[in-house]
Amino acid sequence: MTVVDPTVFDGNRNLLFTVAYRILGSAADAEDAVQDAWVRWSSADRSQVADPKAYLVRIVTNLAMDRLRSAKARRETYIGPWLPEPILTTADPTTDAGTADDVSMALLMVLENLSPLERAVFVLKEAFGFSYAEIADAVQRTPDAVRQAGHRARGHVQARRPKFRPTRAQHREVTERFFAAASGGDINTLMQLLAPDVTLWTDGGGKVRQAMRPVVGAEKVATWMAGVSKRPYEGVEPSAWVFEVVELNGSFGIVISGAGRVIGTLSVDLDDHGRIAGILNVANPDKLGAVTAKTVHEI
Template identity: 70%
Template structure:
């Protein structure tokens, strides 16, 4: 690689974490986010960098455009997805979780809400709320007028706030509830489990038609408790519950649960708490196609630059 090529690669590497973080929040999958970043690298490598005044802004514009295009295609495919569609879980660093705003912006619960936005609204929301770009900078990144960006930002923010109230539960409390949940479900302690669950708790399970999961959300504390009691007593994809290992680790900016058995990751599970610390939502990803990042133990830094 020439000196110029090495310099270009260095510049790209400096911004790679930001680019992946943006793309993942817009797309909801690590695989597609990595592809979007790779597309950006190809375009960056082939462009005349002497005409690029601000490399960071240029790269953000490329990834934003690629991610929105990919999201439009993905949304059409998801219309025929078997059962509930959930984002792809990723292992995150503790540093990301130490920042409440950063942890929230990559949480499974928020990513689910972002799925209901248009590609433009989602990109604008991510760039504005997660990364603090100005409306003018976002307008340049998404190739829209500043007024259009302001309107999209307002619609997205209102939509998210209506569907995702922010409950700032501290990390110690989150981990405590997660560990108590594991103990109650694996130990068959339904009384404790019912105390942990909010009355209107909802469980989403994503098997993608690859593995057996609930085809619709399971709603209500009694039904969710019964669902977990049932799976605790039967084998899962040929793996007996007694042969499964359960790990509490950092998933999407907070404590999460990884189930491992027969030499593979079987599923992940994250809990969302309400303002009283009870579990209001459970997201269970079991589609093998979505467990690659966790299975390979790829750890992502998803904070700002």
């Protein structure tokens, strides 16, 4: 029986998870991909592996791409808006906003519109700095095909992401002001914070009560948020809700708990003027496992 030394794999486990998570937008699916990569690594002839890190990234990338293809079909029948699964993260306080943005909920939503190949190429190139030659080897395509996929992906992302990147302090300040105004039903302050064309996405997955379509426009969103703060949710009275500002997907977000369980998360995305352009509310219990477990991932 071959004895498998877990040191090499464990040393790359966080990298493999972050690659898979960025490709899939699901912590649960990313963990499964990492586990499958371990199985393949365990049975591989490692004497023939010159670069274990590159080999493992290749395995997990292809596993994640395969999972994404089947996930896209399932998401077409998803009840209500589909949002990525939030994760708790940790980063050096001096990390620049662009690096933190690599795993933001808003960016993961933009990546949903890419093909599995485009998404994998974008993640490996933009987030991890792999060369096109290295990516071509990982995804088993020609360098030219990979370069073209990367160009399409980068153009798509740049067209949909604001040029403005708030500092961590700015993002936290806006998040806290938004939370205070929303929980207090302060529509006037909400209107000051929201961009005119702000969009609110609420993901209940058909499991809990949420808006079945995006809510668009500052007045509608402010009214919705103020109204929600006054009504019981899933049997929990507003007075029993517990709010915690945490680092969520590379920046600051809010975890909402009640009756001994996590009942949702809130993230905000800012436009070029520092106003809230997007609000992402994940309440599907199936997507709150990573936050409930308080598993923190390095980015």
